[in-house]
Amino acid sequence: SSIMEIENLTQNVLNAHRQTCQFRFEDLQLLRWETFTRNEVYSYQRKSMEEMWERCAWRITDAIQYIVEFAKKMDGFMQLSQNDQIVLLKAGAMEVLLVRMCRAFNYQNNTVFFEGKYAGPELFKSLGCGELINNFFTFSQNMCTLGLLEPELALFAALVLVDSSRPFLQEKDKVEQLQKNLELALKNLMRKSHREGILVKVRKTKPLDSKLSPI
Numbered sequence: 387s388s389i390m391e392i393e394n395l396t397q398n399v400l401n402a403h404r405q406t407c408q409f410r411f412e413d414l415q416l417l418r419w420e421t422f423t424r425n426e427v428y429s430y431q432r433k434s435m436e437e438m439w440e441r442c443a444w445r446i447t448d449a450i451q452y453i454v455e456f457a458k459k460m461d462g463f464m465q466l467s468q469n470d471q472i473v474l475l476k477a478g479a480m481e482v483l484l485v486r487m488c489r490a491f492n493y494q495n496n497t498v499f500f501e502g503k504y505a506g507p508e509l510f511k512s513l514g515c516g517e518l519i520n521n522f523f524t525f526s527q528n529m530c531t532l533g534l535l536e537p538e539l540a541l542f543a544a545l546v547l548v549d550s551s552r553p554f555l556q557e558k559d560k561v562e563q564l565q566k567n568l569e570l571a572l573k574n575l576m577r578k579s580h581r582e583g584i585l586v587k588v589r590k591t592k593p594l595d596s597k598l599s600p601i
């Protein structure tokens with residue numbers, strides 16, 4: 387593909403991300419030191435497992451809808467067969483959400499934005515899945531150490547979704563072509579910002595192996 391095509395694809399993915407990222411990065415940053423008080427944490431910890439799961443599942447379901455909208459706005463995604471669009475979203479939407487959530491994560495005090503303030507892992511105790519929660523916080527920490535800028539995160543999220551190695555794809559070669567163009571777009575972006583050095587780290591951190599994503 388020509389450099390023009392790659393530049394256009396880059397702009398398209400950045401716009402798709404901006405229009406569907408649910409929270410502006412600046413707004414999340416303004417709140418990053420607004421943590422829940424001890425009493426607020428206790429009241430969350432006293433909630434029943436059902437109520438806590440209900441609230442988290444609803445939030446996650448809502449957030450995944452924004453990721454579906456992100457995919458639909460991405461050039462090339464809607465040109466894939468409907469089967470393959472569904473295969474990629476089913477396999478990748480939760481991984482894209484986890485990648486995106488690092489924007490709402492404060493690695494300095496290990497808290498994540500939840501219902502208006504920033505919460506540590508202890509707030510989610512009543513869910514009864516400490517291992518999963520700890521893995522979520524560890525993954526968010528690791529994502530933050532990559533130090534990806536908003537545009538790089540947008541292209542990285544697009545690459546998490548457009549993964550030609552997903553099982554059950556019908557038109558693998560079409561997905562591969564889009565994936566290669568997105569890879570060129572990310573490399574091109576990093577080269578222009580003289581940050582191609584971190585691509586080595588980015589390549590190694592495959593977002594999550596399947597046992598972690600709850601869906």
Ligand SMILES: COc1ccc2c(c1)CCN(C(=O)Cc1cc(=O)[nH]o1)[C@H]2C(=O)Nc1ccc(C(C)(C)C)c(F)c1
Pocket residue numbers: 407408442443445446449483486487488490498499500501502503510519522
């Ligand atoms: C894409 O990145 C994010 C980041 C955070 C949130 C969302 C999306 C979805 C809305 N949301 C809310 O809290 C909704 C709200 C905002 C507000 O002012 N009042 O309510 C957050 C969210 O859901 N955070 C959360 C953090 C941990 C978990 C785990 C249980 C996985 C740890 C989780 F399920 C959700």
